[in-house]
Amino acid sequence: MSAFRIDPLLRTDTVVVWDTVCDGSGDHASDAPWRAAPHLVFPYRGLWVRHDGDELAVAEAGQVLLSNAHVDYRTHHPVQGGDASLVVQVEETMLRELAPLALMRDAEAFAFAEQRLRLDARASALVAMLRHSLREAIAEPLEAESLALTLVTRSLGPRTAHVAGSTAGRQRLADRTKLVLASDLSRRWTLAEIAAEIGVSPVYLTQVFQQVEGLPLYRYQLRLRLARALDRIGDVDDLARLGLELGFSSHSHFSAAFQQAYGRSPSEFREAVIARRQRKD
Template structure:
């Protein structure tokens, strides 16, 4: 088993927020495990794969994963570096109230039954990524009161489940596996300035076919997906860097102005403004 640390950040009658960090030593499937309660898991660093029956889900910072209570799954780490995720467990009645019925399995969210999601994951938008980072940074630095943290958590859940603010991948199994392979390539070297031809060669298809299938499955272009992964990593690292130019260069941006402009376009504020709002500096 991989070395796993769990840091409780908030525990109230409404929500429980925990920070999971895994070293990623287990490259192949782990032994089966089950979630004790239905949880929403937001990866913010690295990557892992969740195996649920015959269905695999690549978990990275553009996704929220749904871990249903008592549902058996395995985890693997095909890319080195481990992973970290923010896990949210919401009061059962509130989660049922927050979740659109089309996201639930038949029989879920009714008397006597735990809320159970139909799918393993949804793609989240940049605003949800910001909420994940704000919640984690603020709780770790004790810069937020419980009431505000609870409200922020429920806002994040609502956004992660919204039809206009998230996306469920819809594709054949073959197309989904192709897109997942492309995600593993990107995650293997997040700062590398990949070319389309290089990624296509890694996954064994033509550049045209790759761009078409990726757009169909994820509803965003491949280049924008990679950009969001880099920016999500920046959200994670902003508390560790005094020199934001160095951070941008370390993540593969060509200059500080490029990094700052991309960050502002995605999140509505500059990296320095985010540091101040999250009490990182």
């Protein structure tokens, strides 16, 4: 496999969707087909870092990266294992209708002011459903367009998307914490262990992370694990084993967390994916 693979999943006059996989050995493609227009990047596996000049954004599941046209973003991979993202490009006139002015730096030339937003759990579930539906070719173009536009609308909406921000120093501390957690999703970290890795006190770590990310550290780790479950759930038979592999203490713990986040149990979500495949066949 090449260092960076691009799989076109959908192309209509309204929406274009690509699935991208990087093995972590090189940079992301600078000549990618979406570069000429604004687009949204939804990481769903692994972790990578994107640089826009002196600013950086840690890209992991539960985030959307807002990307401007003709910008030479640089990437690097501080965590082994590679990464994967869904890239969604919406026709610009329609994107202007969906993007709040508060997120824009230059409305005339259409430029996002923010690098990234945090997503809520339902938006993350939409990423998984859109990807599964397109990869299995079980969504008609109209349905796929509707799913993609719903995802973009929810991602940019003021009630569901949250700008991550603080001072540069506190942002760096939060980003370093993310790298520690992403390095081993199955590990049951203690607060003291994470703080020791970062080189700060546990109290300071919890306060800063909450301020920067808008949620407690343990909930952030839970979201990482659940996002990985969404990525794998359509391709595994043993859901209890999947939960244990991702660090949940039991299947009931995994199932309850999944239900609370996405509104359905892991088995219900998996059955929905399988049912869509069967309808296609």
